[in-house]
Amino acid sequence: MNNxxxxxxxxxxxxxxxxAYLLQQQGYSxxxxxxxxxxxxxxxxKCGASQEADDAKAVCRRLGIDHFTIDFQxxxxxxxxxxxxxxxxxxLTPNPCVECNKxxxxxxxxxxxxxxxxxxxxxxxxxxxxxxxSGRYLLKKxxxxxxxxxxxxxxxxxxxxxxxRFPLGCLTKTEVREIAAEQGFxxxxxxxxxxxCFIPNGDFAGFIKQYKxxxxxxxxxxxxxxxxxxxxxxxxxxxxxxRKGLGIALGKPAYVLSTDIAANxxxxxxxxxxxxxxxxxxxxxxxxxxxxxSPIRVSAKIRxxxxxxxxxxxxxxxxxxxxxFDEPQRAITPGQSVVLYDGDLVIGGGKVKCALD
Numbered sequence: 001m002n003n004x005x006x007x008x009x010x011x012x013x014x015x016x017x018x019x020a021y022l023l024q025q026q027g028y029s030x031x032x033x034x035x036x037x038x039x040x041x042x043x044x045x046k047c048g049a050s051q052e053a054d055d056a057k058a059v060c061r062r063l064g065i066d067h068f069t070i071d072f073q074x075x076x077x078x079x080x081x082x083x084x085x086x087x088x089x090x091x092l093t094p095n096p097c098v099e100c101n102k103x104x105x106x107x108x109x110x111x112x113x114x115x116x117x118x119x120x121x122x123x124x125x126x127x128x129x130x131x132x133x134s135g136r137y138l139l140k141k142x143x144x145x146x147x148x149x150x151x152x153x154x155x156x157x158x159x160x161x162x163x164x165r166f167p168l169g170c171l172t173k174t175e176v177r178e179i180a181a182e183q184g185f186x187x188x189x190x191x192x193x194x195x196x197c198f199i200p201n202g203d204f205a206g207f208i209k210q211y212k213x214x215x216x217x218x219x220x221x222x223x224x225x226x227x228x229x230x231x232x233x234x235x236x237x238x239x240x241x242x243r244k245g246l247g248i249a250l251g252k253p254a255y256v257l258s259t260d261i262a263a264n265x266x267x268x269x270x271x272x273x274x275x276x277x278x279x280x281x282x283x284x285x286x287x288x289x290x291x292x293x294s295p296i297r298v299s300a301k302i303r304x305x306x307x308x309x310x311x312x313x314x315x316x317x318x319x320x321x322x323x324x325f326d327e328p329q330r331a332i333t334p335g336q337s338v339v340l341y342d343g344d345l346v347i348g349g350g351k352v353k354c355a356l357d
Contacts, residue, residue, distance in 0.1 A: 003029070004027075004028050004029065004119045004120070005028070005029045005031070005116075005117065005118040005119050006023050006028035006029065006030050006031070006118060006119065006120050006121065006122060006165070007030075007031050007032075007033050007109065007112055007113060007116065007118050007120075007121040007122070008020035008023055008030055008031070008032050008033070008121070008122050009033060009034075009035065009105065009109050009121060009122065009123045009124075010032045010033065010034050010056035010059065010060070010067070011034065011052055011056065011124070012034065012051070012052030012053060012054070012055035012056045012187065013052075013055075013124065013187060013190055013192070013193070014176060014177060014180045014185065014187050014188055014189075014190050014192075015124030015125075015126075015168060015176060016056070016123065016124035017055075017056070017059040017124075017180060017185050017187055018124070018167075018168065018176045018179050018180050018183075018185075019122050019123065019124045019167050019168060020032055020059065020060065020063060020065065020122075021059075021063060021179065021180075021183055021185075022167040022168075022179075023122055023165070023167060024063055024065065026167075028120075030063070030065045031065060031066045031067070031068065031116065031118070032056055032057075032059070032060040032063075032065055032066065032067040032068070033067070033068050033069075033070060033109070033112055033116075033121075034052065034053045034056045034057075034067070034068070034069045034070070035069075035070055035072050035104070035105065035108060035109070036053060036069050036070065036071045036072065036073060037072055037073060037076040037080075037100075037104065037197075038073065038076065038197060038198055039073055053069045055186070055187050055190075056069075057069075058186060059185055059186075059187070062183070062184065062185065070108075070112065072104060072108055075103075075104060075108065076100070076104055079099065079100075079103035079104060080096050080099050080100050080103065080104060080198075081096075081198055081211070083096075083099050083103075084096045084099070084196075085207075085208045085211055085212055087335050088204065088205075088208055088236045088237075089208070089212070089236050089261065090261060091235070091236070091259050091260070091261040091334070092334050092335025093239040093240065093333045093334065093335040093336055094335045094336075095152075095303070095304065095335075095336055095337055096196055096198075097152050097196075097304075098152055098154075098155060098337050101152055101153060101155065101156070102155040105123065106123075106156060106160045106164065107160075109121045109123070109164070110159070110160055110163055113163055119163075120163050120164065120165055121163060121164055121165070122164065122165040122166065122167055123164065123166065124167075124168055125149045125152075125153060125166050125168070125169075126142035126144060126147040126148055126149045126166070126168050126169060126173075127139060127140065127141065127142050127148065127149055127150045127153055127166050127169050128140040128141070128142060128143070128166060128169035128170065128344075129161055129164070129165070129166060129169070136158065136288070137158055137161035137162055137287070138161075138287065138288055138345060138346075139153060139154070139156065139161065139287050139288075139345075139346040140169075140344045140345055140346065141341070141344040141346075142166075142168070142169050142170075143169065143170045143171065143172070144171065144172040144173060146173070147172070147173050150339075150346050151301055151304045151337070151339050152304065153346070154285060154287065154337065154339045154346055154348055154349035155285045155349070156285075156287065157285075158287075161287070177189065205234075205236070205237035208236065208237075209234075214234070216233040216234065217233060217234040217264060218231060218232075218233065218264075219231065219232050219233070219234060219235050219263075219264030219265055219266065220232070220264070220265050220266075221246070221248055221265075221266050221267075221268055222265050222266070222267055222268070223267065223268060223269065224257070224267060224269055224273075229248065229250060229254075229268060230247075230248040232246075232247065232248075232266055234264065235259040235260060235261050235263075235264045235265060235266050236259070236261060238256045238259055238266050239256060239259075239333060240256055240257065240258065240259075240274070240331050240332075240333045240334075241255060241256060241274055241330065241331030241333065242255065242256040243255050243256075246268070248268075250268070253270075253271065254268040254269070255268065255269060255270065255271050255273075255274060256268060257269040257273055257274065271330075274330050274331045275328035275329065275330050276328055276329060276332050276355040276356065276357070277324060277325050277327075277328045277329070277356075278322065278323065278324045278325070278355070278356035278357070279302070279322075279323050279332050279338060279352055279353075279354065279355050279356060280320065280321070280322055280352075280353045280354050280356055281320075281321040281322075281323065281338050281349070281350035281351055281352050281353055282319050282320060282321070282350055282351055282353050283319065283350050283351040284315065284319055284320075284321050284348065284349070284350040285348050285349065285350065286347065286348030287346055287347065287348050288342070288345055288346065288347045288348065289347065289348070291315055292313060292314055292315040292321070292347075293314075293315065294314065295312050295313070295314040296312070296313055296314070296342075296347075297310070297311075297312060298310075298311055298312070298313045298323075298340040298341060298342060298347060299311070299340070299341040299342070299343075300313065300323055300325070300338055300339065300340050300341070301338065301339045301341070302329055302332055302333070302336060302338050302352065303333065303336045303337075306329075308341055309325050309326070309327065309329055310325070310326045310327075311323050311324055311325040311326060311340075312324050313340050313347075319350075321338075321350050322356075323338055323340070332352060332355035333352060334351075334352050334353060334354055334355075335351065335352065336351075336352050337349050337350070337351055337352070338350060338351075338352050
């Protein structure tokens with residue numbers, strides 16, 4: 001296997017560092033590549049920024065392999081940050097990690113494989129890839145379900161799945177840190193990033209205002225009957241299901257039921273009004289099949305932190321997916337991704353377009 005050239009996508013964290021090590025142990029000729037996505041002037045958790053690249057380079061030195069940093073800041077800004085901001089400004093609640101995997105990490109790493117005359121690349125994601133008898137590549141949940149990242153990977157193409165490896169898929173996080181410590185990696189105990197990399201303080205509204213140069217845009221909180229309940233500074237600042245940070249006191253808990261960007265209104269109501277049974281999704285990508293022509297039973301997740309729920313799914317058009325849950329689900333949110341599973345197998349998914357009555 002020594003003649004097989006592999007790229008290890010290295011973010012500077014412990015997962016990607018152990019990925020590079022495991023590739024080397026498996027006999028690949030490994031090169032470490034860090035994608036510089038965010039400059040040092042954005043946020044405190046800088047994916048591919050100078051400190052992260054230095055950490056990755058230090059691991060590569062210890063492993064005796066080459067390391068390169070490739071600048072994709074413009075592409076990241078256009079395909080992730082701009083998409084994120086524009087989605088909120090159009091009343092959606094996006095998941096930037098899904099967009100980053102789709103448009104940057106896997107797309108650009110596949111380009112690196114081709115441009116650097118390598119054979120495969122590997123990342124530190126927790127997921128498993130298998131190949132079925134027909135030659136189709138399948139995506140499955142990781143062995144460590146507490147770290148499973150298959151939800152973020154549903155948009156991968158067959159070409160990408162054929163070229164990528166996930167060496168951590170069958171390991172636990174504890175085992176990964178133990179390997180890093182045994183190898184003397186300085187980032188063995190490095191804290192995992194939990195936030196959006198370009199918004200480490202979690203204040204997405206503040207980030208959008210600053211990034212887009214927006215001022216206050218006075219709007220109204222209303223109830224379902226259109227009665228005015230109070231004022232806010234912009235409907236884009238709120239997301240379905242939100243309770244905290246509304247800046248309004250009604251004497252009882254209030255939740256965001258919907259937003260209307262054009263009218264600049266935010267509709268508030270009771271928690272039980274957030275539950276819906278059906279959704280429509282578009283921007284579909286299927287991994288385990290070419291098409292879902294007839295209704296199938298699935299387990300579905302409507303956001304990463306959501307538990308899978310039993311449902312029936314059917315594809316009613318080339319880019320239209322209807323998912324009906326056995327039990328109503330809370331805060332089905334346009335812009336988020338719905339991912340379909342059959343046990344541990346990822347069938348595919350799409351972007352939530354709307355909840356249906």
